Amino acid sequence: xxxxxEKLGTMLYLDGVSVAxxxxxxxxxxxxxxxxxxxxxxxxxxxAGKTTMMDIITGKTRPDDGQVLFDGRTDLTKLDEAAxxxxxxxxxxxxxxxxxxHTVWDNIEMALKKPRGIFATLxxxxxxxxxxxxxxxxxxxxxxxxxxxxxxNLSHGQKQWLEIGMLLAQDPKLxxxxxPVAGMTDAETVETAKLLKDIAKTRSVVVVEHDMxxxxxxxxxxxxxxxxxxLAEGSLDQVSANPVxxxxxxxx
Amino acid sequence: xxxxxxxxxxxxxxxxxxxxxLLVAVAVPASNLLLxxxxxxxxxxxxxxxxxxxxxxxxxxxALDLVWGYCGILSLGHGAFFAxxxxxxxxxxxxxxxxxxxxxxxxxxxxMVFLNWKELPWYWYGMDNFWFAMLMVVVVPxxxxxxxxxxxxxxxxxxxxxxxxxxxxxxxLLLAFFRNDMGFGGxxxxxxxxxxxxxxxxxxxxxxxxFAASAIALALAVLACSAIVNSKLGKVMVAVRDAExxxxxxxxxxxxxxxxxxxxxxxxxxxxxALYVPQVGIINPSEFEPANSIEVVIWTAVGxxxxxxxxxxxxxxxxxxxxxxxxxxxxxxLFALGALFVVTTxxxxxxxxxxxxxxxxxxxxxxxxxxDAPTPxxxxxxxxxxxxxxx
Numbered sequence: 001x002x003x004x005x006e007k008l009g010t011m012l013y014l015d016g017v018s019v020a021x022x023x024x025x026x027x028x029x030x031x032x033x034x035x036x037x038x039x040x041x042x043x044x045x046x047x048a049g050k051t052t053m054m055d056i057i058t059g060k061t062r063p064d065d066g067q068v069l070f071d072g073r074t075d076l077t078k079l080d081e082a083a084x085x086x087x088x089x090x091x092x093x094x095x096x097x098x099x100x101x102h103t104v105w106d107n108i109e110m111a112l113k114k115p116r117g118i119f120a121t122l123x124x125x126x127x128x129x130x131x132x133x134x135x136x137x138x139x140x141x142x143x144x145x146x147x148x149x150x151x152x153n154l155s156h157g158q159k160q161w162l163e164i165g166m167l168l169a170q171d172p173k174l175x176x177x178x179x180p181v182a183g184m185t186d187a188e189t190v191e192t193a194k195l196l197k198d199i200a201k202t203r204s205v206v207v208v209e210h211d212m213x214x215x216x217x218x219x220x221x222x223x224x225x226x227x228x229x230x231l232a233e234g235s236l237d238q239v240s241a242n243p244v245x246x247x248x249x250x251x252x
Numbered sequence: 253x254x255x256x257x258x259x260x261x262x263x264x265x266x267x268x269x270x271x272x273x274l275l276v277a278v279a280v281p282a283s284n285l286l287l288x289x290x291x292x293x294x295x296x297x298x299x300x301x302x303x304x305x306x307x308x309x310x311x312x313x314x315a316l317d318l319v320w321g322y323c324g325i326l327s328l329g330h331g332a333f334f335a336x337x338x339x340x341x342x343x344x345x346x347x348x349x350x351x352x353x354x355x356x357x358x359x360x361x362x363x364m365v366f367l368n369w370k371e372l373p374w375y376w377y378g379m380d381n382f383w384f385a386m387l388m389v390v391v392v393p394x395x396x397x398x399x400x401x402x403x404x405x406x407x408x409x410x411x412x413x414x415x416x417x418x419x420x421x422x423x424x425l426l427l428a429f430f431r432n433d434m435g436f437g438g439x440x441x442x443x444x445x446x447x448x449x450x451x452x453x454x455x456x457x458x459x460x461x462x463f464a465a466s467a468i469a470l471a472l473a474v475l476a477c478s479a480i481v482n483s484k485l486g487k488v489m490v491a492v493r494d495a496e497x498x499x500x501x502x503x504x505x506x507x508x509x510x511x512x513x514x515x516x517x518x519x520x521x522x523x524x525x526a527l528y529v530p531q532v533g534i535i536n537p538s539e540f541e542p543a544n545s546i547e548v549v550i551w552t553a554v555g556x557x558x559x560x561x562x563x564x565x566x567x568x569x570x571x572x573x574x575x576x577x578x579x580x581x582x583x584x585x586l587f588a589l590g591a592l593f594v595v596t597t598x599x600x601x602x603x604x605x606x607x608x609x610x611x612x613x614x615x616x617x618x619x620x621x622x623x624d625a626p627t628p629x630x631x632x633x634x635x636x637x638x639x640x641x642x643x
């Protein structure tokens with residue numbers, strides 16, 4: 001009873017999730033909960049299973065065991081990538097993957113939350129509302145001036161921002177953001193933290209990051225993963241003071 | 253909704269292309285039929301179906317480009333859809349022969365009489381009606397593409413594996429159509445056509461009409477492809493080509509996007525095949541040969557994939573070259589074709605059309621460089637615009 005209620009109030013609920021690749025346990029009995037309008041930062045050494053966890057949530061990898069629930073009731077292990085995306089889970093990849101042969105504008109337009117069916121897409125014409133929304137998103141990610149440029153011509157940091165813009169356009173309830181500040185300057189990093197904090201006021205955000213100063217900037221709850229399981233949870237200060245975390249991840 | 257889509261299709265390039273095709277649709281037949289025989293501008297009779305054939309090849313290349321150039325599906329079996337469309341037309345033409353065949357059987361085509369068949373197989377029913385045969389030209393290739401694509405794309409068969417199974421598909425059909433028991437004339441295929449829509453198939457006026465029909469069909473295919481690739485779905489197709497899994501995470505059903513492109517492409521290829529058969533006068537299983545489908549890939553690559561006009565240029569030019577070469581130096585044609593493909597792959601990744609783009613990019617770069625070059629004053633002031641070459 002209390003367990004059911006516990007699930008009901010969550011945006012993302014992972015319980016006892018395990019997956020093995022050729023006998024190697026990438027995720028081992030992992031349990032994580034993210035509440036609505038909450039940000040969670042996930043840190044951990046390479047190979048801790050951070051990206052695999054995202055693959056499981058977004059339907060790219062099927063877990064061998066365990067429960068993955070979205071919004072307290074939808075079983076994500078039964079759905080494919082497109083269905084999960086349409087439920088309202090957006091993902092930003094570690095390596096920025098934008099559509100390079102499309103313009104910045106078209107990248108956002110494709111991501112914009114609209115019917116995804118073949119014929120709805122074929123006969124789609126952007127109405128004033130859509131144009132206003134795309135403009136607003138481009139303003140937020142500071143790419144409005146470059147809206148007609150091909151995404152291929154953006155700098156690395158700008159591609160990261162474009163991808164965050166695409167996430168916003170999808171209007172997801174849950175955002176999974178994998179290393180958003182890799183390759184960004186310090187100033188860009190601060191801006192990104194601000195933007196993500198802003199987004200987390202209304203949506204759930206899971207950020208995977210190595211950059212400790214960025215995680216500090218986010219000021220959110222932190223979970224440290226290692227070898228596919230939770231090593232420590234709490235505020236960044238609590239987690240980074242944890243002797244096990246220091247030994248296994250932070251060093252010294 | 254549909255008018256908007258059509259309006260979008262009419263970008264400047266598409267308008268020009270359609271206008272040229274319509275002009276050709278009028279000019280070529282007019283030059284053949286209206287000019288006096290001794291006029292230097294008169295196209296000889298043999299040239300009209302020959303040019304018509306080039307147009308159907310261009311249409312086939314355009315169909316391939318829709319799936320390959322825009323959606324990243326390298327089909328090495330597109331000749332199969334072309335051939336099936338051709339067979340559907342051939343069946344209609346066979347039924348028009350009637351009692352003028354060698355065995356003068358009013359219902360059965362000659363090859364069936366020869367095989368001692370007593371009645372028409374069920375799949376030949378209705379093919380004596382032009383409208384029904386034309387329906388089959390569209391439905392059968394479309395259905396085959398739908399079933400094949402549904403299975404392949406749902407199982408996420410991509411890249412070279414998909415290319416191999418498309419090749420296997422056309423090869424399987426080649427073997428099947430070679431069999432006399434299939435009821436499509438076996439090795440010899442369907443030929444000795446007499447009439448189409450009551451007109452003699454070899455009459456200059458019929459050939460002129462078939463040419464015009466080919467040019468108009470190609471123009472319509474250009475419009476359809478242009479409408480698709482300029483739509484948001486077209487952008488999603490390119491997204492699938494460039495980053496398939498990313499597109500999936502945006503919530504698009506990649507398998508359906510591919511299936512749509514594949515089916516539309518197969519239908520265009522089928523119509524091209526149906527226009528090809530009455531102009532060359534024969535359809536036989538060799539049209540299913542894997543090498544034919546690979547040739548279509550070469551036409552598309554040479555012209556420029558990922559553009560609407562590229563495959564049309566490639567389809568026409570390579571085949572004009574083929575006609576010339578196979579006449580002048582028949583034994584060297586395959587070497588020339590191979591060399592063409594190698595040269596295109598190495599030096600013209602975007603084909604002939606890309607060459608124009610490359611040239612334009614180079615000139616704008618030069619202009620920009622000229623503009624950005626510092627004035628003499630700046631140079632005097634110590635600005636060093638260009639790094640000194642290493643010595």
